């Protein structure tokens with residue numbers, strides 16, 4: 001007598017995105033040998049990373065490490081000098097339209113159409129993605145409510161605070177339910193309650209099969225929120241893997257300082273003492 005074959009648990013990504021085939025173990029984002037120089041200055045110097053599908057991936061590094069430049073090249077916003085970027089099997093630079101359909105992006109220092117109201121801006125983002133008006137209207141209302149922007153829906157984006165602007169840009173990145181979310185500093189300027197709401201939204205998104213990449217300087221947040229992390233400095237990857245692998249028994253912050261170095265004792269600022 002043969003025992004019945006064990007039932008395989010459904011792939012959450014396949015459930016959430018039934019129209020999109022998911023190749024087993026295919027990374028959500030695969031970066032190989034990415035490099036970029038501005039004039040004589042090398043900003044990114046041969047970065048390779050695999051972001052597993054369904055992961056919550058943190059990208060950390062000191063100021064000027066090359067995080068924004070890497071993410072801009074990975075999302076089709078900045079052309080690399082060298083290297084390849086593939087999103088769910090689609091090459092970002094040879095098939096940009098297909099690749100961009102799979103992604104939601106919150107770029108650094110995002111410039112928005114700020115003479116639109118918040119509601120108009122997110123609606124515009126949905127229509128631009130080819131969605132029908134009725135679906136867009138429903139999702140816009142859901143997103144504004146979830147991000148605590150419903151009462152400011154009719155305010156021009158130019159009159160939003162920095163944190164509100166970040167949130168409306170995030171709503172615009174989420175409206176088409178992308179498979180991969182790439183968020184450059186999503187919590188910068190955002191108040192703690194809104195940050196907790198955003199974390200809940202992102203965790204639910206990952207639980208249902210989506211993949212999130214966030215860049216951040218807040219090590220504690222990355223340690224608590226992410227399951228994978230890469231440390232970048234000087235345009236190189238210094239360490240990458242699960243958060244536990246990278247922190248190797250220390251706090252992520254201590255490990256980060258150890259890897260990156262650069263601590264000094266405020267030497268030369270003795271004049272700043274008040275007594």
Ligand SMILES: Nc1ncnc2c1ncn2[C@@H]1O[C@H](COP(=O)(O)OP(=O)(O)OP(=O)(O)O)[C@@H](O)[C@H]1O
Pocket residue numbers: 038041042043061062063064065066067068069070
């Ligand atoms: N458009 C540009 N022109 C010239 N240099 C640039 C440009 N963009 C970035 N750089 C340089 O490339 C390097 C990497 O910058 P990048 O913005 O990618 O770093 P980052 O890790 O995102 O930094 P931060 O944490 O401060 O935001 C820096 O030395 C920066 O001065």
